[in-house]
Amino acid sequence: MLMRRSATALLRQARPRVPIAARSFQTSLIRRDARGKDGIITSTEPVDLSNMKTLGEIKADEDLLPVGAPVGTVPTELNQATGLERLEILGKIEGVDIWDMRPLDTSRKGTMDNPVVVKSFGEEQYVGCTGVPADTHEQHWMVISRDRPFERCTDCGNVIKMEYTGPDDPHHGHPPVKYEPESFADYVKPDYHYK
Structure with missing residues (x-):
């Protein structure tokens, strides 16, 4: 007959093969920033929208390329989004539902x-x-x-x-795919x- 034991009961009976350290190891992670105190990074700077194109100014795919984040900062979605994602974000800023999700x-x-x-x-x-x-x-x-x-x-x-x-012309100059x-x-x- 097979006896079932819980995992904790088996661990109590198992002998450690590695010697236990004399002291416990502890690590702590502290993030510091020149703008913040006590490891808290605060950013109250407004988002600069001056060099960004508005939804009405977008005419080609090249207009959907981001300007990037300033040096030394972490980029936001607005700084790094491209293509359709950028178009959606610009629409949300201006209050336009790009995909008509009603x-x-x-x-x-x-x-x-x-x-x-x-x-x-x-x-x-x-x-x-x-x-x-x-x-x-x-x-x-x-x-x-x-x-x-x-x-x-x-x-x-x-x-x-x-x-x-x-x-x-949804095929962009390519021949249509034969339907199977x-x-x-x-x-x-x-x-x-x-x-």
């Missing part, structure tokens, strides 16, 4: 004549429907795309339409698609 309109059920519109910058968009009114059924995910902008929820019948807001079917739903006849 929830979808769930006060009404979309129909084919008057669908719930989802704006998308990409070629396709995943949309989750929880029913009308909200939370009347489990979340049902649908995929809408530029080729197939309408989709109907199979649980509640809510119709959602994708409105493409991206660039006219991934599931049985991709073999549905185009005659059965919503129009």
